[in-house]
Amino acid sequence: MPNAWFETVAEAQRRAKRILPSSVYGALVAGSEKGLTIDDNINAFSELGVRPHVLGHAPERDLSTTVLGIPVSMPVIISPTGVQAVHPDGEVAVARAAANRGTIMGLSSFASKPVEEVLAANENTFFQVYWTGTKDQMIQRIERAKRAGAKALIVTTDWSFSNGRDWGSPSIPEKLDLKTMFKFAPNVLPHPTWLLRYAKKIDIPDLTVPNLQPPGGEAPTFFGAYYEWMQTPPPQWEDITWIKEQWGGPVVLKGVTRIDDAKRAVDAGVDAISVSNHGGNDLDTTPAAIRQLPGIAEAVGDQIEVYMDGGIRRGMDVAKAVALGARAVMIGRAYLWGLAANGQAGVENVFDILRGGLDSAVLGLGHGSLRELNPDDLVIPPGFGRTLATSESEDKIDARANTAPRTEDAVH
Numbered sequence: 292m293p294n295a296w297f298e299t300v301a302e303a304q305r306r307a308k309r310i311l312p313s314s315v316y317g318a319l320v321a322g323s324e325k326g327l328t329i330d331d332n333i334n335a336f337s338e339l340g341v342r343p344h345v346l347g348h349a350p351e352r353d354l355s356t357t358v359l360g361i362p363v364s365m366p367v368i369i370s371p372t373g374v375q376a377v378h379p380d381g382e383v384a385v386a387r388a389a390a391n392r393g394t395i396m397g398l399s400s401f402a403s404k405p406v407e408e409v410l411a412a413n414e415n416t417f418f419q420v421y422w423t424g425t426k427d428q429m430i431q432r433i434e435r436a437k438r439a440g441a442k443a444l445i446v447t448t449d450w451s452f453s454n455g456r457d458w459g460s461p462s463i464p465e466k467l468d469l470k471t472m473f474k475f476a477p478n479v480l481p482h483p484t485w486l487l488r489y490a491k492k493i494d495i496p497d498l499t500v501p502n503l504q505p506p507g508g509e510a511p512t513f514f515g516a517y518y519e520w521m522q523t524p525p526p527q528w529e530d531i532t533w534i535k536e537q538w539g540g541p542v543v544l545k546g547v548t549r550i551d552d553a554k555r556a557v558d559a560g561v562d563a564i565s566v567s568n569h570g571g572n573d574l575d576t577t578p579a580a581i582r583q584l585p586g587i588a589e590a591v592g593d594q595i596e597v598y599m600d601g602g603i604r605r606g607m608d609v610a611k612a613v614a615l616g617a618r619a620v621m622i623g624r625a626y627l628w629g630l631a632a633n634g635q636a637g638v639e640n641v642f643d644i645l646r647g648g649l650d651s652a653v654l655g656l657g658h659g660s661l662r663e664l665n666p667d668d669l670v671i672p673p674g675f676g677r678t679l680a681t682s683e684s685e686d687k688i689d690a691r692a693n694t695a696p697r698t699e700d701a702v703h
């Protein structure tokens with residue numbers, strides 16, 4: 292029996308590719324146009340070097356923090372992903388894994404499991420919405436999440452319906468019944484592990500979105516929900532204030548890339564933002580989120596909590612984001628690969644990889660606590676920051692990069 296444990300997120304991804312039907316795998320790879328933003332999200336982390344100490348390391352390290360007042364064991368929380376058919380336990384397994392590792396679950400309104408089941412698995416769940424449907428529908432959906440006990444609302448507004456990928460988009464059926472399964476057989480049959488997981492539960496992935504179900508009605512299909520969203524006029528800044536009032540609790544605005552938008556988010560009354568480009572799924576050629584983080588954290592980090600997401604695959608990535616001003620990071624594909632590879636245990640495995648890497652980084656950089664990470668721990672190449680909207684902070688980051696000791700200087 293092969294060892295179910297994997298040592299890196301890259302290995303989890305390889306296993307996910309083997310296990311999942313190519314259409315499901317392709318939907319997780321996602322991306323848009325040339326895929327430049329997805330690549331930059333990952334590659335930008337490789338441009339940042341670190342400056343470890345050789346002695347004087349702390350025997351114990353504190354990796355804990357709080358996110359909107361909720362204590363978390365490490366600064367890594369689950370980013371909402373609206374995906375279907377990855378695993379029969381879906382977001383419930385992810386929520387349990389996050390609870391077992393002492394952190395927060397982010398649940399997409401396009402997810403495959405109802406908010407009530409996810410809250411039962413992890414009381415620290417944030418519910419994510421897009422601006423879709425009428426205001427009455429929005430109120431009904433967020434009221435339902437509030438009744439279920441969701442602790443915060445994530446509002447994602449960075450989607451521009453950009454479509455078309457140079458490497459091709461997966462073909463996903465509107466509904467999965469036995470007839471469609473048969474039609475998709477060439478895609479599904481070479482992936483017996485995936486098929487068996489559903490067969491064991493006597494289940495077929497139904498590709499509906501239960502969190503958009505109207506009272507007394509049927510849950511819409513994924514594509515039905517997507518169509519409703521496309522028909523909804525895009526939100527304005529005053530709509531963020533409106534939704535915050537309706538929700539009556541903490542709101543996270545996800546998808547901020549510019550300093551001027553971060554400042555408007557503060558004015559609109561949000562409690563936190565995530566610097567994010569939707570994992571490279573929105574406008575291609577948007578620079579990596581980690582490049583925008585320092586300028587944004589400097590501009591608004593003393594007023595609201597600033598998170599980032601996009602490209603986190605290692606604990607060292609988490610350390611770099613925290614050093615550049617993130618209070619926490621949100622992970623997307625990393626946990627999806629873990630879920631596909633080994634269900635709940637696979638997601639826990641991913642958390643353990645990130646925790647181990649973060650702990651090594653804090654240790655090697657000579658700190659006793661996560662909170663001590665700072666830009667001087669990093670070798671930041673000139674021009675690394677791509678601050679969108681003019682600000683002094685980019686100059687400061689670049690000045691710091693220019694004066695930071697170069698790797699050769701640090702060695703001698």
Ligand SMILES: Cc1cc2nc3c(=O)[nH]c(=O)nc-3n(C[C@H](O)[C@H](O)[C@H](O)COP(=O)(O)O)c2cc1C
Binds near residue numbers: 372401600622
């Ligand atoms: C397959 C897929 C589905 C996603 N669905 C959602 C969603 O429903 N709501 C949302 O706010 N973000 C969604 N995202 C974006 C993620 O929350 C997150 O911003 C992104 O995955 C972070 O990048 P990473 O995958 O490199 O970690 C999705 C991302 C992927 C890959």
